Amino acid sequence: MLTHTAEDYLERIYMLSLRLERVKSSDIAKEFGIRTPSVISALKLLKEKGFVHYRKHGAVTLSEKGMERALDVYDRHKTTYRFLRFVLGVPDGIASADACGMEHSVSPETADAMKDFFSFIRLKKDAGVDIQGEFQKFRKEKPTVGKRARYSDTDSGTRRLSVVKDGIRCVILKLDGDREVKRRLLDMGVIPGETVEIRNRGPLGFPIEILIQGYVLTLRRDEAESVIVREA
Amino acid sequence: MADKSFVIAVAGNPNSGKTSLFNRLTGSNLKVGNWPGVTVEKKEGEICRADISFTFVDIPGTYGLSARSEDERIAMDFLTKARPDAVIVVLDSANFNRNFYLFTLIMEMGLKVIPVLNMTDMAEKRGITLHTDRLAAIFGIPFVKTIASRGKGISALWKVLEGVGELRKPVHLPVYPEPVETAVQVLMERFPKEASSRFRALGVLDGGIVIPGNDELRKTVARFQGEIEEELQGEPDELIAEKRYEFVYSVAKECVERRMSTEQKVALTDRIDRFVTNRYLGGPLFLFAMWLLFFLVFTVGNPFADWINRGFGVLSSFVPGSGLFASFIREGLIAGVGAVLVFVPNIFILFFLIAIMEDSGYLSRAAFVADRFMHALGLHGKSFIPMLLGFGCNIPAVMAVRTLENEKDRVLTALAIPYMSCSARLPVYLLFVGIFFTRYQSTVVFSLYLLGIFIAVLVARTLRRIFFTKAVSPLVMELPAYHVPSVKTAAHSAGIRTLFFIRKAGTFIFGSVMVIWVLASLPLGVPYASAQSIIGRIGSAVAPVFHPAGFDSWQAAVALIFGFLAKEVVVGTFGVLYGGQAALSSAIGAHFSALSAMSFMVMTLIYIPCVATIAVIRREIGTKWAALSVGISVTLGYGLAVVVFQVGKALGMG
Numbered sequence: 001m002l003t004h005t006a007e008d009y010l011e012r013i014y015m016l017s018l019r020l021e022r023v024k025s026s027d028i029a030k031e032f033g034i035r036t037p038s039v040i041s042a043l044k045l046l047k048e049k050g051f052v053h054y055r056k057h058g059a060v061t062l063s064e065k066g067m068e069r070a071l072d073v074y075d076r077h078k079t080t081y082r083f084l085r086f087v088l089g090v091p092d093g094i095a096s097a098d099a100c101g102m103e104h105s106v107s108p109e110t111a112d113a114m115k116d117f118f119s120f121i122r123l124k125k126d127a128g129v130d131i132q133g134e135f136q137k138f139r140k141e142k143p144t145v146g147k148r149a150r151y152s153d154t155d156s157g158t159r160r161l162s163v164v165k166d167g168i169r170c171v172i173l174k175l176d177g178d179r180e181v182k183r184r185l186l187d188m189g190v191i192p193g194e195t196v197e198i199r200n201r202g203p204l205g206f207p208i209e210i211l212i213q214g215y216v217l218t219l220r221r222d223e224a225e226s227v228i229v230r231e232a
Numbered sequence: 233m234a235d236k237s238f239v240i241a242v243a244g245n246p247n248s249g250k251t252s253l254f255n256r257l258t259g260s261n262l263k264v265g266n267w268p269g270v271t272v273e274k275k276e277g278e279i280c281r282a283d284i285s286f287t288f289v290d291i292p293g294t295y296g297l298s299a300r301s302e303d304e305r306i307a308m309d310f311l312t313k314a315r316p317d318a319v320i321v322v323l324d325s326a327n328f329n330r331n332f333y334l335f336t337l338i339m340e341m342g343l344k345v346i347p348v349l350n351m352t353d354m355a356e357k358r359g360i361t362l363h364t365d366r367l368a369a370i371f372g373i374p375f376v377k378t379i380a381s382r383g384k385g386i387s388a389l390w391k392v393l394e395g396v397g398e399l400r401k402p403v404h405l406p407v408y409p410e411p412v413e414t415a416v417q418v419l420m421e422r423f424p425k426e427a428s429s430r431f432r433a434l435g436v437l438d439g440g441i442v443i444p445g446n447d448e449l450r451k452t453v454a455r456f457q458g459e460i461e462e463e464l465q466g467e468p469d470e471l472i473a474e475k476r477y478e479f480v481y482s483v484a485k486e487c488v489e490r491r492m493s494t495e496q497k498v499a500l501t502d503r504i505d506r507f508v509t510n511r512y513l514g515g516p517l518f519l520f521a522m523w524l525l526f527f528l529v530f531t532v533g534n535p536f537a538d539w540i541n542r543g544f545g546v547l548s549s550f551v552p553g554s555g556l557f558a559s560f561i562r563e564g565l566i567a568g569v570g571a572v573l574v575f576v577p578n579i580f581i582l583f584f585l586i587a588i589m590e591d592s593g594y595l596s597r598a599a600f601v602a603d604r605f606m607h608a609l610g611l612h613g614k615s616f617i618p619m620l621l622g623f624g625c626n627i628p629a630v631m632a633v634r635t636l637e638n639e640k641d642r643v644l645t646a647l648a649i650p651y652m653s654c655s656a657r658l659p660v661y662l663l664f665v666g667i668f669f670t671r672y673q674s675t676v677v678f679s680l681y682l683l684g685i686f687i688a689v690l691v692a693r694t695l696r697r698i699f700f701t702k703a704v705s706p707l708v709m710e711l712p713a714y715h716v717p718s719v720k721t722a723a724h725s726a727g728i729r730t731l732f733f734i735r736k737a738g739t740f741i742f743g744s745v746m747v748i749w750v751l752a753s754l755p756l757g758v759p760y761a762s763a764q765s766i767i768g769r770i771g772s773a774v775a776p777v778f779h780p781a782g783f784d785s786w787q788a789a790v791a792l793i794f795g796f797l798a799k800e801v802v803v804g805t806f807g808v809l810y811g812g813q814a815a816l817s818s819a820i821g822a823h824f825s826a827l828s829a830m831s832f833m834v835m836t837l838i839y840i841p842c843v844a845t846i847a848v849i850r851r852e853i854g855t856k857w858a859a860l861s862v863g864i865s866v867t868l869g870y871g872l873a874v875v876v877f878q879v880g881k882a883l884g885m886g
Contacts, residue, residue: 203515203601209505209600220607
C-alpha cells in the first residue's frame, strides 16, 4: 500500500514532467519545499516498489505502473477540485488545498458520483436550469435550513409574543430569556414550529391567555417577551 | 399474606385526573406525609389484591421532569433513584399531545409503564377518539381507558396491575438526529450503572439535569452542545423538546382521531371564559368568588366552631371541684383538645371549597385575574387566596399555601399571612377602641387592618430580596377546561387535610396549651394565672421591657403571653386579671392611656401569630422558617409599638 506522500510524489513527478524535459530530484525538492536528500531517499523507496526509474544524478521518470497510479491520483484531484470549486462554489485556494487532501481518501465510487453530478449540472444548465446559480443564491440568503426557521432580529415580521395583537395566529420561531421559564415553556408544548394565538388578556392587559397545542396557557409579559414569533 | 409486592408510582400532568385515579386505587388505605427534606405532600397507599401487595406512591403532578422546579425534581428523583416496579402514567385524553410528552419522558427513563388514558368522556365530547389497540401495537404494552371520576375502567387497570410482573417495557422511543444520538451514546457511559442513563444523558444535554460539580463532564457536555448547535442550527434544549413533540405528533397521527377542528374543541370552555376571564368582568367576578369563599369558610364555618367551643365549655363545667386536678382537666386537657378542634370546621370547609375550585378549573383563573396585582406586591397570583383567608383565620390561610406550586412562593406567602389581621384580633381592638376611641372606632380599626396588609407586603418583599434573589416564579400556567367538580373527591381531600392538621399541628397546639397551664398553675396553691404564679412572675419580670411601649403592667405582659395561645384570649385574660368583665373597662381605663392603648393594639396585631399558626407554618414550610417568622413578628411588633408610643409622646399625645 502506498502512503499519501508516495501518491503525492507520483502525482508531482507527473505534473513536473508536463513542463520539464528532465525532472531531477532537486526539482521535486523545490516543489515540496524540502531538502534534496529527503527526496532521494523517498525516490529510492519508490524505485524499490517499481514506480519510478531513477539513477543517481540522473533524471526521474515514471514506470508504467507509476504512470498509471499518478494519472489516477491526478484525476481524483481534478474531480474533487472541480466539485469543490464549481459545484459547491468554494474559493479557489481552499478548493485546491482541500482537493490535495481529499484526492487520497476519496473512493472511486464517490469520485464517480462527483463527476456525474458535475456533468448533471452542466446538462441542466444547458437546458436552462441553473442549479449552481440557485444554490449560490440560497447560500447567500440562507433563509431556512431544513424545517427549522432561523431567527434573526433583523428579519421583518418576527416579533415577540408580548407585542402581538389578540386573535392573530403566529408561528413560534425561538425562545430565549430565563432558562427555567424556557424549560417550562418547552415542556408545556411551546416549541419552535408550533402555532400560537392570544385568546384573552387579564384586567390590565397582562397576563395573557394563549392557545397552544389545543389548550389554554397563561403568560406574564416577561414570559411572553421570551417567545419570538412570526405572524402566520 | 402477599406472595409478591410491587411499588407503583402514579405520575401525570396536573389536571389529568391523577388524584381521582389514585383515590380509586387506594381507597381509604392512605398515608399522607411529606417528601423527605421538603414540604411537598406525599401520598402513599398500600393495598393487597390477588395475593400481591401493591404500594402506590402519588408523585407530584408535573408537565416535565427536570431539576428546575421542586415538584419535578422530586418526581424525577423518585423515578430514577427509587426506581418503582412500574409507573402508572395518567393522561388527559382530551389533551393528548402535552400529556403524551410527559409519558415519553418517563418511557425514556427505561421504566415499566402503564399508560392510563383518563377522562375519555371529556375527549369524546370534544370529538377525540383514542385508538388503544393501535397504541398498544406501536408500544407493545397495554393502554387502559378510564373515567376515574366515575370509577370506569378501574377493573381493567387492576387486571394490568396484577400482571405487572410480566409486563414488558415499551418498544417505541424517540430517535434524535445524529449529533444528539452520538452525544447521548458517549454521555450514557458516564452513568453506566443506571437503567435511566439515556434519560440522564439527554437531561444533561438539554440542561434539564444539573451537572454535579464535575468540571470535566461539564466541559464534555458543553462541547457536545456546541457541536449540536452548529450542526443542527438550534439550541439543544429546543431541538430535543421539538423531537419529542414530533414523536408525539407521529403517534397522535396514527392513534388519535379528531372529528372536529381544534377551534371547536375548546368552545364550551371558551364561552364560559368570555365572562370569567373577561378583561372587565373578570375582576368583579373574581371579587365575588372571593367574597363567597370567605363567607362560606368563616360566616358559615364559625357557628360550627362556636358550637365546638361551647361544647368544650359545657364539658369543662361538668368537671367538679376547684383543685389542681380539676383545673388540669378544665384549663389544660379539655381546653387543649378544644383549641385544636375549634379550627376543624374552617379548615374542612376551606379545603372542600379549594378542591371544588381546583377541580372545576376556576382556581387557576382566579390566579390569572389576581396575578398582575399580586405580582406587583412580589407574590404569585395564587397567593391571593391564602392572604385573603388570613383576615378570617391565619391557620387555614397558612394551610392554603399548598395550592402554590413553587416553594419560594409558599414560604413567602406563609410568612406574610400572620400580619393579616385575623378575626381573633378584632375583640382586642374592640375592647380598646370602645374605651379610648369612641368617636373614631371604625377608623382606628380600619387603620390597623391596613397596617397589617402593609407589613405583610413589606415582609414578603424584603424576605424575597434577602432569601430568594432570583425568584420570580413564572405564571406559565394551564387554564384547564371547565368541568363539573366531584363533591366526593372534594370531601375526600378536605378530610385528608383536616386529619393532617389534627395529627401534625394538633400535638404542637395541645402541648403549648399544657405548658401555659403549668406555668399559670404552679407553684402549688396559687390562684390560676395570678401574680404569684410562674406566668405572673414572668409577666412581672418582662413588664419593664414594655415600658418604652407605654404599657408596663404585669397584667398586660401576662395577657400577651396568653395571647400566644389565641389572640382573643388576651381579652379574657384581662377579664380574669382585672377582677371580672364588669370591672374591665375602668381597670383598663386606669392602666392605659389612649396612646398606650394604640401601641398595645399594634403589638397585638403584629407580635407572634398564635401557637396554632406557628404550628401550621412549621408543618407547611419547616421549623426554621417558623422560627424566623416568630423572630420577625416579635421584633416588628415590639419595635412598632415602641415607635407608636414614643412618636405619639413626642407629638404631645401621651
